[in-house]
Amino acid sequence: MSPVEDIKGIGPKTAEALKKYGFLTVKDLAYYFPRDYEDYHRATEIKDLEPGKVVVKGKICQLMTNYVRRRHFSVTSGVIYDDTGEIRVVWYNQPYRIKSFQPDTEYYFSGNFDFKYNRYQLTSPNVISAADVAEHRNGYQPVYSTKGSYKSIWFKRMFENMKMELAKAPDLLPTVAAGTRADALVNIHFPESYQDVEKAKQYLAYEELFELILAAKLNKNENSKLKAEPLKFVAENTKELVGSLPFALTNAQKSAAWDILKDLENDQPMNRLLQGDVGSGKTVVAAIAIYQAVKAGYQAALLAPTAILATQHLATLRKILEPLGVKVELLIGATKKKDDLKKRIKDGEVDVVVGTHAIITDDTRFNNLALAVIDEQHRFGVMQRQKLLMKAGDKAPHLLSMTATPIPRSLQLTIFGDLDVSTISELPKGRQPVATKILAETGMQEELYPVINQKIKEGEQIFWICKLIEETGRSEAANVKKEADKLKLQFPNARVEFLHGHMKPDEKDEVMGRFQRHETDILVSTTVVEVGVDVPNATQMVIMDAESFGLAQLHQLRGRVGRGSKQSQCFLITPGDKAPTRRLQELEKSNDGFYLAEVDLKLRGPGEIYGQLQHGALNLKIATLGDTRLIERAQKDATEFAKNPENMLKYEELNAEIKKYQQLTTLN
Numbered sequence: 001m002s003p004v005e006d007i008k009g010i011g012p013k014t015a016e017a018l019k020k021y022g023f024l025t026v027k028d029l030a031y032y033f034p035r036d037y038e039d040y041h042r043a044t045e046i047k048d049l050e051p052g053k054v055v056v057k058g059k060i061c062q063l064m065t066n067y068v069r070r071r072h073f074s075v076t077s078g079v080i081y082d083d084t085g086e087i088r089v090v091w092y093n094q095p096y097r098i099k100s101f102q103p104d105t106e107y108y109f110s111g112n113f114d115f116k117y118n119r120y121q122l123t124s125p126n127v128i129s130a131a132d133v134a135e136h137r138n139g140y141q142p143v144y145s146t147k148g149s150y151k152s153i154w155f156k157r158m159f160e161n162m163k164m165e166l167a168k169a170p171d172l173l174p175t176v177a178a179g180t181r182a183d184a185l186v187n188i189h190f191p192e193s194y195q196d197v198e199k200a201k202q203y204l205a206y207e208e209l210f211e212l213i214l215a216a217k218l219n220k221n222e223n224s225k226l227k228a229e230p231l232k233f234v235a236e237n238t239k240e241l242v243g244s245l246p247f248a249l250t251n252a253q254k255s256a257a258w259d260i261l262k263d264l265e266n267d268q269p270m271n272r273l274l275q276g277d278v279g280s281g282k283t284v285v286a287a288i289a290i291y292q293a294v295k296a297g298y299q300a301a302l303l304a305p306t307a308i309l310a311t312q313h314l315a316t317l318r319k320i321l322e323p324l325g326v327k328v329e330l331l332i333g334a335t336k337k338k339d340d341l342k343k344r345i346k347d348g349e350v351d352v353v354v355g356t357h358a359i360i361t362d363d364t365r366f367n368n369l370a371l372a373v374i375d376e377q378h379r380f381g382v383m384q385r386q387k388l389l390m391k392a393g394d395k396a397p398h399l400l401s402m403t404a405t406p407i408p409r410s411l412q413l414t415i416f417g418d419l420d421v422s423t424i425s426e427l428p429k430g431r432q433p434v435a436t437k438i439l440a441e442t443g444m445q446e447e448l449y450p451v452i453n454q455k456i457k458e459g460e461q462i463f464w465i466c467k468l469i470e471e472t473g474r475s476e477a478a479n480v481k482k483e484a485d486k487l488k489l490q491f492p493n494a495r496v497e498f499l500h501g502h503m504k505p506d507e508k509d510e511v512m513g514r515f516q517r518h519e520t521d522i523l524v525s526t527t528v529v530e531v532g533v534d535v536p537n538a539t540q541m542v543i544m545d546a547e548s549f550g551l552a553q554l555h556q557l558r559g560r561v562g563r564g565s566k567q568s569q570c571f572l573i574t575p576g577d578k579a580p581t582r583r584l585q586e587l588e589k590s591n592d593g594f595y596l597a598e599v600d601l602k603l604r605g606p607g608e609i610y611g612q613l614q615h616g617a618l619n620l621k622i623a624t625l626g627d628t629r630l631i632e633r634a635q636k637d638a639t640e641f642a643k644n645p646e647n648m649l650k651y652e653e654l655n656a657e658i659k660k661y662q663q664l665t666t667l668n
């Protein structure tokens with residue numbers, strides 16, 4: 001594929017700089033799609049301007065640049081006028097703007113019109129001459145995201161230089177999508193209308209999905225060539241473990257465990273996703289799998305996203321497995337005498353290692369790792385998972401991923417085509433659904449506080465979740481502490497503690513431990529308790545500013561209560577008395593994570609939910625996974641295509657492209 005240097009205007013130095021942004025070839029650039037388009041047909045007369053994104057057509061005068069020397073800063077300003085009025089325009093650090101205007105000439109200005117420094121102004125607009133719009137392109141202009149010092153305007157120039165190249169691009173795909181790739185690429189960068197863009201997007205989205213699905217399919221074939229240790233199923237062992245549990249497994253747990261135990265017997269690595277709603281009891285299923293590995297004479301690892309969760313898993317696994325003679329150890333950042341522990345892991349003196357990222361650091365070696373369990377798998381990137389899998393020497397370990405964020409069917413087929421999936425679709429017996437109530441802040445005094453007081457008296461506990469205001473540690477900590485102080489005044493008889501993400505791991509564990517032992521009544525916290533924490537005696541959850549959380553997140557949070565046999569409640573507090581959003585209403589109606597995931601998918605679009613989350617490195621550029629019809633079509637066509645192995649040889653570019661995807665998704 002031709003390097004970027006083939007493009008006019010890109011020399012060796014620029015080419016080197018562009019590498020950093022992943023632009024190595026002409027094609028990389030061609031697939032850098034506009035972030036947005038500006039429609040210069042929709043210019044507003046100055047008298048009708050409203051704050052926000054606007055396009056104005058007018059002439060400019062009174063141009064000048066002021067330098068703020070001390071701060072190496074310049075302000076270029078001017079006045080734009082049309083027949084109906086005038087406005088101030090400002091550019092920061094763009095002194096060259098002055099020279100770019102001809103007197104008495106009309107331009108289009110596109111930017112943000114806002115109230116700043118005591119007056120309305122148009123800030124740093126893009127500019128295009130009215131003559132250009134009239135002549136060339138119907139005034140429909142792409143806008144590209146800035147990459148370092150390369151601004152939208154630079155990309156536009158480069159695409160001008162590449163236009164001939166784009167128009168010659170051969171089709172990548174064998175199957176006939178409507179139109180050609182050449183048209184699609186030209187139209188996405190040089191559209192004449194909104195319709196052009198839509199058509200181009202359809203084509204390119206189809207292309208992207210086709211590749212993705214094909215890669216997943218071929219991946220599955222590829223993975224099935226890898227070897228793993230077969231871990232023999234011995235009925236007595238599993239019976240022994242299950243018999244020692246204080247409860248009976250649900251049918252759903254049994255059937256998921258059975259899927260896994262069978263997979264482990266293969267000499268091909270298992271790659272299975274165990275999905276089950278919060279509280280459905282995934283951990284014990286993992287324990288059953290781990291026991292099979294240990295009994296077969298191998299080591300197992302359980303990777304959790306946070307130290308709190310890892311510590312809790314340690315306790316659970318020890319309770320279940322230690323009486324059966326299994327040695328379980330914790331490896332997290334705060335682990336003391338780490339070198340000693342790592343040596344014992346390497347020597348095979350530890351059967352099961354539970355931990356966080358510390359497990360996947362380079363100097364952690366196993367004696368004979370045969371099973372890796374990843375809890376809340378969407379929290380880990382592809383690279384991290386990959387690293388864990390490399391720990392098994394020349395064979396691949398069996399991999400069990402667990403998630404409480406269910407993956408809708410439509411996605412399972414595509415991106416996750418190379419995964420086997422088991423679903424725990426029922427909650428343990430005796431669980432009562434969490435009663436959920438939306439409550440305006442103003443109603444707390446009357447409707448919430450008495451409930452809390454009563455529950456504390458009855459010996460139950462409360463999670464109190466505050467919003468995470470800023471990423472900076474201090475304000476998060478301050479916010480949580482302030483809320484805790486408020487609650488101490490409100491509930492003088494309650495023991496109140498707080499927890500936030502910026503505390504030291506030790507400190508967090510201590511606070512969490514006290515809450516678990518019921519030495520605390522109310523735990524004020526940020527979303528650090530979101531995943532996995534298990535305190536069955538906590539029956540009440542209050543979520544402040546509920547509107548500021550996503551649906552999936554609220555459902556996860558709510559899953560922290562309702563874990564015992566007592567009736568639990570969740571209060572979603574909304575500021576003021578605004579009408580609650582659809583999200584909150586759905587949450588009030590349903591406790592079913594799978595239903596809510598579908599709703600979330602509809603409300604937000606899957607890119608947001610599954611794009612980054614599920615596949616760290618998988619960034620869909622243009623397809624949205626909500627487009628099920630397109631997915632189905634691509635699915636059908638890719639399946640047909642994959643049936644004939646010679647196809648991959650015939651379509652070289654596609655082949656190369658697929659390899660890239662495969663590197664990202666191998667072993668998942």
Ligand code: ADP
Nearest residue numbers: 247248249250278279280281282283284428534
């Ligand atoms: P999650 O699927 O959210 O990870 P956990 O594995 O943490 O759920 O289990 C939640 C709670 O349910 C734990 O306290 C666990 O001991 C309990 N549990 C698991 N399976 C059962 C069951 N079959 N019957 C009763 N309680 C169960």
Ligand code: MG
Nearest residue numbers: 282283375532
């Ligand atoms: Mg869990």
